Amino acid sequence: MTLDIPATTDAVLTADTHLIQSWADLDALKQNGARTVIVGAKGTRVRDSDGRELIDGIGGLWCVNVGHGRRExxxxxxxxxxxxxxxxxxxxxxxxxxxxxxxxxxxxxxxxxxxxxxxxxxxxxxxxxxxxxxxxxxxxxxxxxxxxxxxxxxxxxxxxxxxxxxxxxxxxxxxxxxxxxxxxxxxxxxxxxxxxxxxxxxxxxxxxxxxxxxxxxxxxxxxxxxxxxxxxxxxxxxxxxxxxxxxxxxxxxxxxxxxxxxxxxxxxxxxxxxxxxxxxxxxxxxxxxxxxxxxxxxxxxxxxxxxxxxxxxxxxxxxxxxxxxxxxxxxxxxxxxxxxxxxxEQIPERVRVTGKRFEAALRGLIDLDLVGEVRGSHFMIGIEFVRDKAAGAPFAEEAKIGMKVAAAAQKRGLIARPLGNILILAPTLVLSEAEIDEVAGILREAITEVQASL
Structure with a gap:
């Protein structure tokens, strides 16, 4: 038996017009059709329909704790x-x-x-x-x-x-x-x-x-x-x-x-x-x-x-x-x-070490003018962007700075979750130290790019 699953990006997006995405701006999807098609995953990364490998910075959606593709x-x-x-x-x-x-x-x-x-x-x-x-x-x-x-x-x-x-x-x-x-x-x-x-x-x-x-x-x-x-x-x-x-x-x-x-x-x-x-x-x-x-x-x-x-x-x-x-x-x-x-694999015990490294790496982004607060713990971090750092003054809701930073990060190989003028990171719990540093580096570049454009 062969399943009739679309194999190309265009075919997936054509079929996807019948799918109602959760928590999406459905009108915006109708207007510009911007979607990311995820077709595969392994370990800490996913693969899109264009063959690009992306660090899964949201763990599927707060959930793929042990990483993708675990045979066990x-x-x-x-x-x-x-x-x-x-x-x-x-x-x-x-x-x-x-x-x-x-x-x-x-x-x-x-x-x-x-x-x-x-x-x-x-x-x-x-x-x-x-x-x-x-x-x-x-x-x-x-x-x-x-x-x-x-x-x-x-x-x-x-x-x-x-x-x-x-x-x-x-x-x-x-x-x-x-x-x-x-x-x-x-x-x-x-x-x-x-x-x-x-x-x-x-x-x-x-x-x-x-x-x-x-x-x-x-x-x-x-x-x-x-x-x-x-x-x-x-x-x-x-x-x-x-x-x-x-x-x-x-x-x-x-x-x-x-x-x-x-x-x-x-x-x-x-x-x-x-x-x-x-x-x-x-x-x-x-x-x-x-x-x-x-x-x-x-x-x-x-x-x-x-x-x-x-x-x-x-x-x-x-x-x-x-x-x-x-x-x-x-x-x-x-x-x-x-x-x-x-x-x-003692993953919770490992997280007590690697999670604190991840937290510290992202807290290091506080020196950027756009970053008002980095909060959370271990592999659960939120970054809030502000228009005036000294006063902590927020951006207007329609500014959608989180979306802009998420787009800049994805262009560099990291999926992060935008929430208005906040960016959320909740990756798999099996990130290596090198990958933690890679995530922090991508975010610094992405935030700097958006900061320069404002």
Whole structure:
């Protein structure tokens, strides 16, 4: 059997007119048709349809942690498909791969987070977390305890509830379940601190949470959801001690703490999970996806505490939630192989060294006039461009400096992600020291080119 897959750039772009790209300016695509066709990948690089090798500076999309083309994962998927191609983990059915992966995730997750529900995306993982907590509160006789606290600058997905928990700027003109969500202040000290020290800003953020709880009433609030480091909101790091402080306030008011580790888990910050090991917090729920399989299969997980599971699994009602492909055998096999590979090669441990080198190399770009702030940690970095460095004055949104720098970088062999006037780097976790230096060199050249053109 031969698959009818287009082989030339023109043929791909002709077929692509039927494809709706996610998060794209669809009108702009109609007008100029500018697309990059990726046809192959190996290690830290991808290949476009013109034969150019490009460093994958966004790791597919925050996810190809172990690099492209790893035979260990590909063979695990193939073997699983040859043994059991598909059966869902619904009703009273299970299968070896899903059971084994759930057991492994429970062992890796902190504290009492021992129960796992699988989905197929980070959006689904976060929706699942909220649905579970709503049901949890119903079973405890607290049907009014449903509100979710999120943050301006957050990204938690694009389904109807997940997009409501996401920063409002990502849903302009689109509907969302906004009545369930309140957005707290963005914890970005550089932009939002207004002359305060970091410690004073942390106090202000804690007061914002406390005042919000008092305004709505703790009896109406189910959970606070937070990314350890905000990803698609611009790689925003909160003040030191922020997560532990916020979690303590939540715990004092019987509000559950959801740690959205869709991006930060599986080695990106040097640990399988960052919540406890990096930020000192044992959440009630961890959500994860992306690096769970390194993107080789679509899979997410919502990992909950024993206490929550005990309530929702008690007598008197079924667990009325799930997806057809929850715990798909091939996806679960990919997750198991991915984790085994990361453990065998000690990738999280390596990231604690190479990730800090990457971070330092990119922080070195701060001497450029166009660069206002370099932020983030390890292999998760955001670079914000400003029109006036001394004042930190931002460019107008329509300037799209991030897009211009990304284009200049891609011309030199590096894919980076533009976000307005910000550039995001989240590469594979297996970059060599030479490749780290190459990325920094390309970015310096690209930023200098755009700087000179303004």
């Amino acid at each position: 994962i590909i063979e695990a998927i193939t073997t699983q498909l040859e043994t059991l191609d598909f059966y869902s983990t619904f009703y009273n059915f299970t299968h070896p791969a899903a059971a084994a992966l759930a057991e492994k995730l429970a062992a890796l997750a902190p504290g009492s987070l021992n129960k796992v529900h699988f989905g197929n995306s980070g959006s689904v993982a976060n929706e699942t977390a909220v649905r579970m907590l709503h049901h949890y509160n119903n079973r405890l006789g607290r049907p009014q305890k449903k509100r979710i606290l999120s943050r301006i600058g957050a990204y938690h997905g694009s389904t109807h509830l997940a997009i409501a928990m996401t920063t409002p700027g990502y849903s302009k003109g689109w509907d969302a379940a906004r009545e369930l969500v309140h957005h707290l202040r963005c914890p970005h000290h550089w932009r939002e601190g207004a002359g305060m020290t970091e410690a004073e800003f942390l106090d202000a953020l804690a007061e914002d949470l406390t005042a919000t709880i008092a305004f709505y009433g703790a009896e109406t609030i189910a959970a606070f959801i937070a990314e350890p480091i905000m990803g698609a909101g611009g790689v925003i790091t909160a003040p030191a001690g922020y997560h532990a402080r916020m979690a303590a306030i939540c715990r004092a008011h019987e509000i559950k703490y959801i740690s959205d580790e869709v991006v930060t888990s599986f080695g990106r910050l040097g640990h399988f999970f960052a919540s406890q090991d990096v930020f000192g917090v044992e959440p009630d729920i961890i959500t994860t996806a992306r690096g769970l399989t390194s993107g080789y299969q679509p899979l997410s997980a919502t990992i909950i505490s024993d206490e929550i599971h005990e309530v929702i699994s008690g007598p008197g009602g079924a667990f009325l939630h799930g997806m057809t492909y929850s715990g798909h055998p091939a996806a679960a096999a990919a997750g198991l192989a991915n984790i085994a590979l990361m453990e065998a």
